[in-house]
Amino acid sequence: MKIAWxxxxxxxxxxxxxxxxxxxxxxxxxxxxxxxxxxxxxxxxVETIKECVKDADFVFSIVxxxxxxxxxxxEVMKHAKKGAILVDMTTSSPTLAIKLYEDAWKxxxxxxxxxxxGGDIGAINATLSIMVGGDKEVFETVLPLxxxxxxxxxxMGKAGxxxxxxxxxxxxxxxxxxxxxxxxxxxxxxxxxxxAMLGVITGGSANSxxxxxxxxxxxxxxxxxxxxxxxxxxDLKLVIEExxxxxxxxxxxxxxxxxxxxxxGFQESGTQSIIEYYLRNMM
Amino acid sequence: MKIAWxxxxxxxxxxxxxxxxxxxxxxxxxxxxxxxxxxxxxxxxVETIKECVKDADFVFSIVxxxxxxxxxxxEVMKHAKKGAILVDMTTSSPTLAIKLYEDAWKxxxxxxxxxxxGGDIGAINATLSIMVGGDKEVFETVLPLxxxxxxxxxxMGKAGxxxxxxxxxxxxxxxxxxxxxxxxxxxxxxxxxxxAMLGVITGGSANSxxxxxxxxxxxxxxxxxxxxxxxxxxDLKLVIEExxxxxxxxxxxxxxxxxxxxxxGFQESGTQSIIEYYLRNMM
Numbered sequence: 001m002k003i004a005w006x007x008x009x010x011x012x013x014x015x016x017x018x019x020x021x022x023x024x025x026x027x028x029x030x031x032x033x034x035x036x037x038x039x040x041x042x043x044x045x046v047e048t049i050k051e052c053v054k055d056a057d058f059v060f061s062i063v064x065x066x067x068x069x070x071x072x073x074x075e076v077m078k079h080a081k082k083g084a085i086l087v088d089m090t091t092s093s094p095t096l097a098i099k100l101y102e103d104a105w106k107x108x109x110x111x112x113x114x115x116x117x118g119g120d121i122g123a124i125n126a127t128l129s130i131m132v133g134g135d136k137e138v139f140e141t142v143l144p145l146x147x148x149x150x151x152x153x154x155x156m157g158k159a160g161x162x163x164x165x166x167x168x169x170x171x172x173x174x175x176x177x178x179x180x181x182x183x184x185x186x187x188x189x190x191x192x193x194x195x196a197m198l199g200v201i202t203g204g205s206a207n208s209x210x211x212x213x214x215x216x217x218x219x220x221x222x223x224x225x226x227x228x229x230x231x232x233x234x235d236l237k238l239v240i241e242e243x244x245x246x247x248x249x250x251x252x253x254x255x256x257x258x259x260x261x262x263x264x265g266f267q268e269s270g271t272q273s274i275i276e277y278y279l280r281n282m283m
Numbered sequence: 284m285k286i287a288w289x290x291x292x293x294x295x296x297x298x299x300x301x302x303x304x305x306x307x308x309x310x311x312x313x314x315x316x317x318x319x320x321x322x323x324x325x326x327x328x329v330e331t332i333k334e335c336v337k338d339a340d341f342v343f344s345i346v347x348x349x350x351x352x353x354x355x356x357x358e359v360m361k362h363a364k365k366g367a368i369l370v371d372m373t374t375s376s377p378t379l380a381i382k383l384y385e386d387a388w389k390x391x392x393x394x395x396x397x398x399x400x401g402g403d404i405g406a407i408n409a410t411l412s413i414m415v416g417g418d419k420e421v422f423e424t425v426l427p428l429x430x431x432x433x434x435x436x437x438x439m440g441k442a443g444x445x446x447x448x449x450x451x452x453x454x455x456x457x458x459x460x461x462x463x464x465x466x467x468x469x470x471x472x473x474x475x476x477x478x479a480m481l482g483v484i485t486g487g488s489a490n491s492x493x494x495x496x497x498x499x500x501x502x503x504x505x506x507x508x509x510x511x512x513x514x515x516x517x518d519l520k521l522v523i524e525e526x527x528x529x530x531x532x533x534x535x536x537x538x539x540x541x542x543x544x545x546x547x548g549f550q551e552s553g554t555q556s557i558i559e560y561y562l563r564n565m566m
Contacts, residue, residue: 094473117487129487152486154479164473165483168466172489175462178533182458183451186522189529190377190447196437200448203435204400204412206455208491239469246472247564250461253532281530 002027003145004056006049006072007063007090008035011116014123015062015089015149016043022148027052031063049075056080058145062089062116065234066096073100082108087142089130091115091170091235094163094242101134101159110138113159115166116150119227127151131169133161167242170235174254176210177274184218185278194219214272225270232271233258257282285310286428287339289332289355290346290373291318294399297406298345298372298432299326305431310335314346332358339363341428345372345399348517349379356383365391370425372413374398374453374514376521377446384417384442393421396442398449399433402510410434414452416444450525453518457537459493460557467501468561477502497555508553515554516541540565 001024005016008030016039020026026043029052030036036045046052053059053076061072069092076086086104088097088111097113104111112134122128128150132139139155146153156165180201187197198215201207213226236255239248257277264282266273276282284307288299291313299322303309309326312335313319319328329335336342336359344355352375359369369387371380371394380396387394395417405411411433415422422438429436439448463484470480481498484490496509519538522531540560547565549556559565 117483117489119488129483131483152483154483156475156479156483158474161473161475164470164475165480168470168473168475168480169483169487169489171466171469172462172484172491172494175458175460175465175533176489176491177458179455179458179462182531182533183454186454186526186529186531187447187451190444190451190525191441192439192444192447192451196439197448197451200400200412200414200435200437200439200452201455204452205402205492205496206400206452206459208455208459208493209488210491211455213488242473243469246469247561248465248469249536250458250465250533253536278530 001025001058002056004029004053004059005043006030006052006059006061006076008039009062010120011123012062013039014120015128016060018126018148019145024145027056050079053080053084056084058142059084059086060089061087064090066090066093066238069100070096073103077103077107077109080107080109084109085138085142086111087114088112089114089116091166091238092163093238094160094167097133097163098160110135111159112138112142113162114142114146115162117166117169118150122150130154131156131162131165133157133163133165134159164242167235167239170232171239171248171251173210174236175250176208177214177271178250178254179206180208180211180215181218181275181278184215184275214270217270217272218275221275223266223269223273223276225268227271228267229258229261229269229271229273230267233262284308284341285339287312287336287342288326289313289335289342289344289359291322292345293403294406295345296322297403298411299343301409301431302428307428310339333362336363336367339367341425342367342369343372344370347373349373349376349521352383353379356386360386360390360392363390363392367392368421368425369394370397371395372397372399374449374518374521375446377443377450377525380416380446381443393418394442395421395425396445397425397429398445400449400452401433405433413437414439414445414448416440416446416448417442447525450518450522453515454522454531454534456493457519458533459491460497460554461533461537462489463491463494463498464501464558464561467498467558497553500553500555501558504558506549506552506556506559508551510554511550512541512544512552512554512556513550516545
């Protein structure tokens with residue numbers, strides 16, 4: 001069984017390495033060739049998508065933006081062998097995922113959308129949560145491979161459903177982050193001890209993963225990225241694009257805030273830097 | 284040592300009972316006398332605030348709205364004995380708390396604001412989180428009594444700080460609830476399996492106490508109150524009142540949504556009923 005891996009960045013590198021360590025034969029492509037090359041000798045690096053996918057039974061990809069996904073799969077579909085299963089793990093557009101699924105089907109290929117959560121730590125520790133859309137039987141074929149890379153693998157439904165689930169997950173986080181930030185800004189203005197405040201928040205019904213992970217960073221103005229503003233903004237824009245006339249005030253506000261932060265040089269900061277948006281009164 | 288207890292409702296009743304069980308001598312007043320009477324013989328019920336507080340070393344109160352607090356303390360301050368320590372545990376206005384603290388001081392009384400989180404379950408199990416504002420040495424005097432009623436007791440700073448901390452806590456929850464609701468509504472519109480979606484949310488970086496406690500209720504349209512819309516709306520209005528020109532978009536939106544829900548007959552529903560606001564397109 002041969003596996004093609006496209007995208008060996010901060011997420012793709014450890015994910016492909018887990019498959020390789022589990023004994024699978026991997027051929028990798030990355031736009032910046034050196035990053036793929038660095039995975040040799042365990043993983044074979046090649047300089048074109050064609051070389052990467054032509055003999056593969058499975059093609060996995062995790063690249064940057066929906067435009068990268070589109071460009072990648074234009075090449076993949078030209079060169080993949082009949083019957084191959086394509087799995088895009090990028091957080092990308094559900095509409096694009098559905099289109100690619102249909103294109104693949106017409107070419108005798110199968111496709112899943114399978115974005116992940118858990119960040120680089122989750123990728124390194126193989127504890128990712130993976131949300132999958134596409135045909136159930138294709139999902140079941142790929143499941144053993146996904147289990148090598150992640151801990152919680154959830155089948156969400158037809159093509160596009162994996163992407164939709166990931167976007168819904170990011171929508172929850174928007175609300176969580178806004179709530180924590182507004183509370184800390186309010187507490188600061190009122191002269192409260194912010195460490196004590198965070199203790200109250202994480203000690204009861206206001207507790208969240210985000211408060212535990214980002215709360216202290218917000219207080220200390222530590223904007224070291226766990227998750228980049230530029231990537232989160234991409235995700236939020238996808239929600240806005242997909243939600244159509246559905247009114248989701250929280251996610252709309254978060255998207256606006258992160259756009260403004262991004263315009264002010266915070267693209268490479270962590271999502272917790274949204275507290276600057278409030279403190280600097282950027283709205 | 285004599286303790287006066289004002290307000291023997293769903294919260295006050297178990298809280299006063301814990302003090303009584305710990306061996307303290309309690310005299311209780313409640314606007315509806317029968318509710319205080321029901322605590323006899325362990326707790327002595329009286330028909331006026333005057334009778335309740337006149338010999339008390341400590342006066343605790345947990346009533347409904349800021350107007351009830353104001354009315355209660357007008358009487359308390361008339362009749363409390365010099366040196367008595369007054370502790371309002373109602374979630375009420377920080378501005379009012381500061382005023383009462385100052386009034387008390389002038390009369391030779393001491394006052395703390397000490398609102399709680401943890402709901403009726405927390406009150407019954409004595410696991411409340413209690414946030415305290417006022418003079419540090421007064422806090423230390425009252426601490427042993429607070430420890431009988433709660434698990435996490437946090438000194439937040441000068442008078443009003445307990446109320447501010449509680450309002451900040453409610454602000455976090457507004458964001459959390461909005462995020463969960465918008466995600467579930469989006470997921471529903473996109474045809475995802477909502478149980479699977481909630482599993483994804485609670486399994487990773489979108490997890491929160493609110494998602495765990497209210498997520499399934501939202502999916503099942505179970506609006507049984509854990510926390511009443513009418514009480515949460517009161518708290519959110521206090522944040523709006525106190526935040527002055529600070530722009531807190533999340534809490535402002537939540538306040539608007541809960542006001543509309545309240546106007547449509549959801550006052551007695553649980554806060555998770557906000558999903559109806561989105562589903563019915565009430566905005």
